[in-house]
Amino acid sequence: MKTKYIAFCIAVIGAGVALLHYRPSRKGIDDPVTFLQEYVRIHTVQPKPDYAAAVSFLKNQAAADGFVTQEIPLSSGLPALIITRPGTDPHLPALALNHHMDVVPVGDAKLWKQPPFEGRVVDGVIYGRGTQDMKGVGVAHYFALRALKDKPLKRTVHIIAVPDEEVGGFKGAQLLMKTEPFKKLNIGFALDEGVPSNEKTTLLIKVAERKPIQIRLTAKGIQGHGSKLLCDNPIGTLAPVLARIAQFQETQKSKAQNVDPGTLLSMNITSLEAGVVNQGKVALNAVPATACATVDVRVPPTMTMAQGHEVIRSLIGSTPVTYEVLATIEDPRAVDQEQGDLMYEQLAQAIATEQLETSPLYFEATTDLRYYQHEGIVGLGFTPFTCPDNLHGIDEAVPVQDLERGVRIMREFLLKFCA
Numbered sequence: 278m279k280t281k282y283i284a285f286c287i288a289v290i291g292a293g294v295a296l297l298h299y300r301p302s303r304k305g306i307d308d309p310v311t312f313l314q315e316y317v318r319i320h321t322v323q324p325k326p327d328y329a330a331a332v333s334f335l336k337n338q339a340a341a342d343g344f345v346t347q348e349i350p351l352s353s354g355l356p357a358l359i360i361t362r363p364g365t366d367p368h369l370p371a372l373a374l375n376h377h378m379d380v381v382p383v384g385d386a387k388l389w390k391q392p393p394f395e396g397r398v399v400d401g402v403i404y405g406r407g408t409q410d411m412k413g414v415g416v417a418h419y420f421a422l423r424a425l426k427d428k429p430l431k432r433t434v435h436i437i438a439v440p441d442e443e444v445g446g447f448k449g450a451q452l453l454m455k456t457e458p459f460k461k462l463n464i465g466f467a468l469d470e471g472v473p474s475n476e477k478t479t480l481l482i483k484v485a486e487r488k489p490i491q492i493r494l495t496a497k498g499i500q501g502h503g504s505k506l507l508c509d510n511p512i513g514t515l516a517p518v519l520a521r522i523a524q525f526q527e528t529q530k531s532k533a534q535n536v537d538p539g540t541l542l543s544m545n546i547t548s549l550e551a552g553v554v555n556q557g558k559v560a561l562n563a564v565p566a567t568a569c570a571t572v573d574v575r576v577p578p579t580m581t582m583a584q585g586h587e588v589i590r591s592l593i594g595s596t597p598v599t600y601e602v603l604a605t606i607e608d609p610r611a612v613d614q615e616q617g618d619l620m621y622e623q624l625a626q627a628i629a630t631e632q633l634e635t636s637p638l639y640f641e642a643t644t645d646l647r648y649y650q651h652e653g654i655v656g657l658g659f660t661p662f663t664c665p666d667n668l669h670g671i672d673e674a675v676p677v678q679d680l681e682r683g684v685r686i687m688r689e690f691l692l693k694f695c696a
Contacts, residue, residue: 305341309420309684310403310677312338314396316412317405321379322394328440331378332358335419335438342423349458353448355440359462362422364433364695370465371433372695373654374422374687375645376415377442377449377470380407381669388671401677408675410668411442411470414660417680418468421687432695435462442645445604450645454652466620466694467649471638471658473675475665479634480686482624483658484617485578486640486647487539490585491604494518494570496597500553503562511568512551514596519546519570521592539639542580542588545573571603575641582608606643609650616655620694624659627689631682633663661686 306312319330332348339346339360347359364371383393383406391397391404398404407413418436441449453459471483496518498511522544529541548571553563576585582605589600625635640658649656661683667673 305338309416309680310398312420313403313408313413313416313675313680314398314405316416317396317403317407318394320394322382322406323379323443326379326440328356328378332356332438335360338419342426344422344426347458349453349456351440351448351452351456353441353452355448357440357449357453358438359458360419360422360436360438362426362430362434364430366431367433367463369432371435371463372691373435373437373462373464373467373649374415374418375437375439375450375467375469375649376411376418377439377446377645378412378415379440379443380410380412381443384671390672391674393673398677402674403677403680404672404674406673408673409473409660409662409664409666410673411660413662413675413680414470414683417661417683417687420684421691424684424688425691428692428696430691430695433463434691434695435464439645446645446648450648454648464649464654466616467646467654467656468624469644469646469649469656469658471640471660472668473660473662473664473666473679474636475663477663478632479636480628480659480661480663481638482621482635483638483640483646484621485539486643486658487543487575487577488582488585488606488608488647489604489643490574490576490582490589490602492572492574492589492600492602494572494593494598494600496568496599498564498566498568500566501564503560503564505564508564510564511566512564515551515568515570515598518593518596518598519549521594522546522572525588525592537639539641540577540579542577542585543575543641544589544592547571547573575643578639582606606647607651609647610653612650612653612655617657620655620657623693624657624690627686627693628661630689631686 320327321331335358336346345361349357386393393406396405422434439449471481474481496511496515498509501508526544529543532541551565551568553560553565576582628635646656646658662675662679664676664679
């Protein structure tokens with residue numbers, strides 16, 4: 278009897294230990310539409326994105342599907358998430374499927390046809406901030422990889438969810454590249470965002486993007502009375518330079534009628550600041566001591582950053598106007614062009630399986646792709662949607678058909694490029 282009692286106690290204790298290690302199975306979401314709806318409902322809108330909720334959401338889904346995850350805390354205090362599908366050949370350079378978790382503000386939500394953070398499906402279209410830029414693309418990445426989780430792939434694939442892209446990526450992807458965990462991923466290729474094509478028969482593959490030089494122009498004078506003819510007015514000094522910049526921009530706009538705008542240098546004057554202000558009112562009879570303007574310069578891939586600065590200096594000329602660089606990046610590292618061509622070709626072949634054509638895109642703006650390229654990683658940008666481009670716009674949306682087709686295209690690409 279005593280022996281039976283001891284055995285019973287041991288069994289109970291063993292069951293208790295087993296319960297301590299038991300975790301209820303997490304049921305994941307089985308379709309990309311529902312997944313995108315849930316992702317849109319997480320408020321990752323700048324300037325206070327809820328990254329913790331987004332990372333938790335993605336990690337739970339990845340755990341349910343049996344993927345390996347790694348959360349990387351960045352020195353900025355923001356998180357990045359890596360979801361990994363190991364390949365059978367760890368020596369092959371891995372592929373990164375990059376998307377950013379943050380989204381831009383919605384503006385006046387009353388102007389939206391549907392609430393911007395509910396992910397409603399109306400007439401076959403999913404409405405919500407981030408459906409195009411870029412949660413919808415991240416969902417296409419994830420469900421394509423999920424569809425292949427039981428198929429052998431030689432090349433390791435990492436889905437990388439990053440913060441901060443909408444405000445420059447300086448606290449997100451840029452810092453991620455410098456971490457030891459990232460360096461250990463052995464990434465040789467990256468696929469980031471592009472733009473919807475607005476063409477029913479064509480998708481765009483981003484092959485390059487322009488590089489920013491954001492500057493402040495400053496002219497100095499002497500504050501004085503507005504009635505003086507012989508005054509040193511900094512506005513008068515700055516105005517001719519701004520006129521030359523505006524004329525340069527008009528010339529470039531004319532050229533853009535015949536070539537891709539992403540291949541041209543542009544200069545947009547984005548602010549003007551001058552005047553003597555007292556208690557919120559401008560003194561109409563006072564000449565200010567300084568006049569400033571900011572200019573957003575975008576340098577095409579056919580030019581170096583040094584050449585972009587040469588154009589800026591030429592427009593300033595011999596005037597006493599000075600310029601200060603507020604934000605810029607370095608020229609990307611040279612990468613293996615043959616590998617880039619191969620990646621483009623296999624992505625184009627995947628697109629062709631859906632009876633769609635491809636066209637190269639020279640992107641006018643800048644994305645996180647530049648940080649990969651600075652590390653010598655071969656990269657392209659691709660958004661697998663043919664709907665109208667409405668990035669950052671009111672009523673941002675993606676058709677269900679586009680999302681589901683995007684998953685199929687990405688699946689075909691992964692099979693070709695990684696298997």
